[in-house]
Amino acid sequence: MKRKSLAILLSAVMVVAGCLAGCGSSGDDSTPAQTQEQEQKSEPAAEGGDEAEAPAEGGGSNLDESLALFDEAVATLMTTDGHPMLAPGVTFDVPAAEGTAEELEALDDSDSAKWHFYEYLDWDESQDAEFPASPADGCKGKHVIMIVHGAHAWTTCFSEAFEQACEAVGMTCDIYDPNWDQSTQDGYIDQAINEQPDAIGVIPVSADHAAQQFKKITDAGIPAFCVNTTVNADAMNYVMAFTGPNDWYQMRTLADSLGEAMNGEGGVAYITHNVGGSPYYARCYGPLTELAEKYPNIKTLDIQSPGFEAAAVKQVVADWITKHGDDLKAIVLADDSDQAIGTVEAIKAANRSDILVVAAGISKQGAELVESGDLYMMSYQSCQGDAGLAVRTMAEYFNGVDISRVSYIGTDVINKDNVADFTPCQW
Amino acid sequence: MERKKIKINGSFLNNNRAYLFLLIVLFAGIFRNNFFTAFNINSVTGNGSLVMWLGLGFTICLIAGHMDLTVQYVSTLAALLCLGLHSRQGLPWLVCILIATCMGVLVGLINGFLVTKLKIHSFIATLGMQFVLRGVMYMYSPEEQSIGRDYTANEALNGALIPGVPFSLYFLITTLVIVIVMIFMRNTRTGRNIYMVGGNLETAWLAGVKSNQVTTVAFVLSSSCCALGGALNGIYSGAANISMGEKGIAPLMIALTATIIGGTDIAGGHGSVLNTYISLVAVAFLRALFKKTEMQVLVIAIILIACICYETIAQYRKSKVLGTRPNLHQEYLKEIGKG
Numbered sequence: 001m002k003r004k005s006l007a008i009l010l011s012a013v014m015v016v017a018g019c020l021a022g023c024g025s026s027g028d029d030s031t032p033a034q035t036q037e038q039e040q041k042s043e044p045a046a047e048g049g050d051e052a053e054a055p056a057e058g059g060g061s062n063l064d065e066s067l068a069l070f071d072e073a074v075a076t077l078m079t080t081d082g083h084p085m086l087a088p089g090v091t092f093d094v095p096a097a098e099g100t101a102e103e104l105e106a107l108d109d110s111d112s113a114k115w116h117f118y119e120y121l122d123w124d125e126s127q128d129a130e131f132p133a134s135p136a137d138g139c140k141g142k143h144v145i146m147i148v149h150g151a152h153a154w155t156t157c158f159s160e161a162f163e164q165a166c167e168a169v170g171m172t173c174d175i176y177d178p179n180w181d182q183s184t185q186d187g188y189i190d191q192a193i194n195e196q197p198d199a200i201g202v203i204p205v206s207a208d209h210a211a212q213q214f215k216k217i218t219d220a221g222i223p224a225f226c227v228n229t230t231v232n233a234d235a236m237n238y239v240m241a242f243t244g245p246n247d248w249y250q251m252r253t254l255a256d257s258l259g260e261a262m263n264g265e266g267g268v269a270y271i272t273h274n275v276g277g278s279p280y281y282a283r284c285y286g287p288l289t290e291l292a293e294k295y296p297n298i299k300t301l302d303i304q305s306p307g308f309e310a311a312a313v314k315q316v317v318a319d320w321i322t323k324h325g326d327d328l329k330a331i332v333l334a335d336d337s338d339q340a341i342g343t344v345e346a347i348k349a350a351n352r353s354d355i356l357v358v359a360a361g362i363s364k365q366g367a368e369l370v371e372s373g374d375l376y377m378m379s380y381q382s383c384q385g386d387a388g389l390a391v392r393t394m395a396e397y398f399n400g401v402d403i404s405r406v407s408y409i410g411t412d413v414i415n416k417d418n419v420a421d422f423t424p425c426q427w
Numbered sequence: 428m429e430r431k432k433i434k435i436n437g438s439f440l441n442n443n444r445a446y447l448f449l450l451i452v453l454f455a456g457i458f459r460n461n462f463f464t465a466f467n468i469n470s471v472t473g474n475g476s477l478v479m480w481l482g483l484g485f486t487i488c489l490i491a492g493h494m495d496l497t498v499q500y501v502s503t504l505a506a507l508l509c510l511g512l513h514s515r516q517g518l519p520w521l522v523c524i525l526i527a528t529c530m531g532v533l534v535g536l537i538n539g540f541l542v543t544k545l546k547i548h549s550f551i552a553t554l555g556m557q558f559v560l561r562g563v564m565y566m567y568s569p570e571e572q573s574i575g576r577d578y579t580a581n582e583a584l585n586g587a588l589i590p591g592v593p594f595s596l597y598f599l600i601t602t603l604v605i606v607i608v609m610i611f612m613r614n615t616r617t618g619r620n621i622y623m624v625g626g627n628l629e630t631a632w633l634a635g636v637k638s639n640q641v642t643t644v645a646f647v648l649s650s651s652c653c654a655l656g657g658a659l660n661g662i663y664s665g666a667a668n669i670s671m672g673e674k675g676i677a678p679l680m681i682a683l684t685a686t687i688i689g690g691t692d693i694a695g696g697h698g699s700v701l702n703t704y705i706s707l708v709a710v711a712f713l714r715a716l717f718k719k720t721e722m723q724v725l726v727i728a729i730i731l732i733a734c735i736c737y738e739t740i741a742q743y744r745k746s747k748v749l750g751t752r753p754n755l756h757q758e759y760l761k762e763i764g765k766g
Binding site: 186194276 | 578665668676
């Protein structure tokens with residue numbers, strides 16, 4: 001009887017464990033074919049002539065085949081709004097800082113010099129870690145892990161584009177989503193290192209904490225790519241390459257147009273991104289410093305961080321309208337979806353159509369609001385292009401091409417006249 | 428000497444469900460690639476250590492018959508304080524940890540005062556205290572984050588103390604403290620009094636136990652453990668932010684889940700720090716089984732619901748037997764192996 005109970009218990013344990021293991025594996029998006037390809041890839045690549053580098057039908061090596069795949073993907077893969085997904089990145093020379101980080105920190109918030117180390121990835125290259133050398137054996141068959149920041153419509157679009165771009169260049173990928181939680185992202189970084197992929201990409205939840213994360217990846221001998229969100233200068237010592245939007249530049253460009261529309265007069269209030277992340281600084285202090293320098297008569301009325309819920313944003317804007325009255329001439333938003341919806345609702349409720357609203361874009365809601373005239377302007381930041389540039393840089397690294405340590409996606413200012421060129425929206 | 432017979436039945440499984448849970452999770456790990464590597468074991472147990480501290484605090488208070496909803500916030504504030512004092516004031520790590528732990532003692536004393544002297548229900552008192560702590564955190568760290576730039580301390584806590592043993596120093600400290608608290612709860616008068624106060628306040632009073640004092644000790648022990656764990660976690664991860672755990676799976680919820688899985692009675696008086704610890708180790712490995720956060724949340728929630736359902740049904744059956752014929756209860760206890 002006792003033996004029977006024990007046998008039943010052990011069987012039950014095995015069944016439940018099997019179910020758990022099955023559920024756990026379901027997170028692995030690799031198809032059996034991809035898994036097989038992965039296993040082949042893990043064979044010593046440099047030796048050549050083994051099955052992993054089996055010659056392509058045309059007779060080329062894995063590298064030749066990868067280069068052909070890459071060229072084809074660059075030429076054919078398009079974003080949903082009709083722009084090349086794997087377009088090359090934009091680079092530029094970083095201007096010299098006007099002091100040390102400590103000296104600049106003491107400057108006024110409206111002085112653009114203060115934000116030098118936030119705006120530019122200006123790090124001491126002599127402190128760079130030893131990065132793993134490119135295998136230069138082709139991107140085809142490589143497996144990468146992308147750790148995003150959290151659940152959002154933008155992230156879904158990014159993840160899908162990343163998978164699409166990886167597939168186009170012959171790579172496989174897993175995407176981990178820590179749901180905006182710092183400690184969960186730390187856990188995922190450990191998990192990713194444990195999986196021993198060919199590269200790890202991270203969109204850091206926190207710019208400040210990124211140094212620890214990238215150090216861990218680089219110390220494990222895995223190339224680390226920072227995507228979308230810029231990090232502190234000391235983190236760049238452990239980052240193989242950064243790719244993403246130039247948030248500061250696009251928000252400054254937006255601020256230029258806004259200042260002109262305001263005739264250089266009036267008050268501006270700001271709704272920020274999540275506090276601590278790089279978009280928080282870029283989308284608030286980028287336009288703020290630009291307006292302060294070029295339009296000294298434009299005043300900053302307030303800066304608030306109510307998050308991304310339309311109702312919370314609506315309340316903040318309604319309070320501003322009550323408090324500042326006619327002084328409030330414009331609102332700068334870090335997000336063109338829920339933040340824009342809340343803002344527009346508050347403005348309509350107060351019947352203050354004279355308030356100009358600009359935002360960082362571009363989402364479906366944002367494009368609709370620009371078309372309807374509720375949103376005066378927004379910046380163009382291609383989500384799929386962002387994913388594409390990350391994949392392009394990783395593929396170039398595997399292909400043995402010299403990659404730039406920092407490269408940005410292109411940008412534009414969207415208004416009612418040209419919004420059709422950027423639709424249908426990516427997310 | 429008569430050997431104690433082990434009968435494998437529903438009661439046995441229920442009493443040892445934490446161990447069974449761990450066994451299932453570890454068994455499932457066999458089917459996953461790279462699950463039992465030294466790196467994975469080190470990182471899973473290290474990353475899961477914070478909730479072990481929270482579970483420890485929560486269990487102590489629950490045994491005493493109270494809820495301590497401040498555990499997560501005490502640990503976050505302690506982490507912010509510890510990193511902040513080190514990076515802003517340049518204090519040595521040990522002093523920072525000590526100050527953070529003292530903060531925990533203070534919070535425990537306040538919680539104890541609110542519950543024992545002002546007679547506020549612990550749920551309400553600690554819920555209110557949560558907001559106070561959040562306010563303090565925002566005042567202390569307006570940018571929501573404190574960073575520890577000292578990689579030496581960070582690497583020391585991440586590193587293995589004993590070569591070849593795949594556990595970080597942080598996890599070993601956590602385990603050591605849990606063992607000490609377990610011994611305290613089982614083998615000291617104050618520890619046993621915590622069980623008595625939680626089980627039946629009237630009996631405790633009749634037995635001459637100073638229930639207010641014991642309750643305060645439980646809160647102080649809970650908060651100080653959480654503060655110590657939070658401070659160490661800040662150094663271990665190199666960062667602390669106010670919203671820690673709020674957008675993923677809240678550490679407080681994991682601690683609560685593990686406490687219940689570990690068999691601690693929600694009504695108080697019964698429970699084990701060790702069982703909570705085992706449950707939390709199992710939860711840490713369970714999370715590593717899944718790559719997707721939503722799956723982690725779902726599975727943990729299902730296990731919690733299953734445990735609560737079992738507890739409720741068992742309670743109902745017990746009440747039914749007791750209400751009909753009290754003498755039958757003794758028979759019932761014998762039948763389930765508790766007689």
